[in-house]
Amino acid sequence: MSPDLTTGPGRAGPAGGTVFDRIVRPALFRLGGGDAETAHEWTLRRLATLSRRPAALAVLGARYAVAAPRTVFGVDFPNPVGLAAGMDKDGAALPAWPALGFGFVEVGTVTAHAQPGNPRPRLFRLPDSAAVINRMGFNNAGAAALAARLAALERPLGVPLGISLGKSKVTELDDAVQDYLASYRMLHPYGDYFAVNVSSPNTPGLRALQDRGHLDALLAALVGEKPILVKIAPDLTEAAIAEVLEVCLSRGAAGVIATNTTLGRDGLAPADRSRAGEAGGLSGRPLTERTRRVVSFVHAETGGALPVIGVGGILDPSDATALLDAGASLVQLYTGFVYGGPGLVRAVARATRR
Secondary structure (H helix, E strand, O other): OOHHHOOOOOOOOHHHOOHHHHHHHHHHHHHHHHOHHHHHHHHHHHHHHHOOOHHHHHHHHHHHOOOOOEEEOOEEEOOOEEEOOOOOOOOOOOOHHHHOOOOEEEEEEEOOOOEOOOOOOOEEEEHHHOEEEEOOOOOEOOHHHHHHHHHOOOOOOOOOEEEEEOOOOOOOHHHHHHHHHHHHHHHOOOOOEEEEEOOOOOOOOHHHHHOHHHHHHHHHHHOOOOOEEEEEOOOOOHHHHHHHHHHHHHHOOOEEEEOOOEOOOOOOOHHHHHHOOOOOEEEEHHHHHHHHHHHHHHHHHHOOOOOEEEEOOOOOHHHHHHHHHHOOOEEEEOHHHHHHHHHHHHHHHHHOOO
């Protein structure tokens, strides 16, 4: 996989693109008759196996790791390109991600209670749009299981670990603070930062936690020793984002993650419009410009006082540098990694060297 040729979906490099573009991605996309979640699960199992082979990890790390260090909210990052939450919810393949070039890893979203998530199928690729729709519903083994897995790691991860916290579906909105606190207390020893996910569209009522009263109570309970970041939806108005930022600043949040998936369906390629009716959050290329605008607004509104992790629609290095230019301190990949593989991680990390 030659990372130098990675130019993103629909942007083939010399000789028709990378090995990932020509062979690996097409093979993965055929697994399970094209079912995206089957391919996701198959990949995680292989990466989990790889994680137990230090020699193989060293070889991959020598190929993909890029040094572009920076310090954000008091945490040292070897490079500013992270794996977004949702890819490895239960931390099944943690040692593999730094070897594939990521400068930090965010696991979860994890909930206090284990839960199966929404019925399958619940994950859909829209390849002509370089996009994904998901309605996973925080499927995870629970905070206690993740804590046990993190406690059992045989060696340091080598990059910062973020942990994304969400509300259990069985928990009423009025009891959300205690639900988040239960997860936080179990996982507190292991995270370098914690992301408060109040913006997924796939848990009923969750986005109401972005409202001033709910968010204020949540941050009052959580903000303390470890950096706490708030992940916001791209569908909020600027006035609503400004209100979220006021609460973040007043309660001492360490930063903002912008953004989660969108309920909108703008920007889909004609071949993918038949999927527009699928419920769930849309990620990937259709979110690129909206993410940049939200990052720019957050940076301007706070005068740079709240560091931003930019995530959403990074399909090539220029997307990442645009977010950094808009005010992001770090970036994360999810859908871009699905379509671009580890070569994209390295290409983006190289482009962020300043």
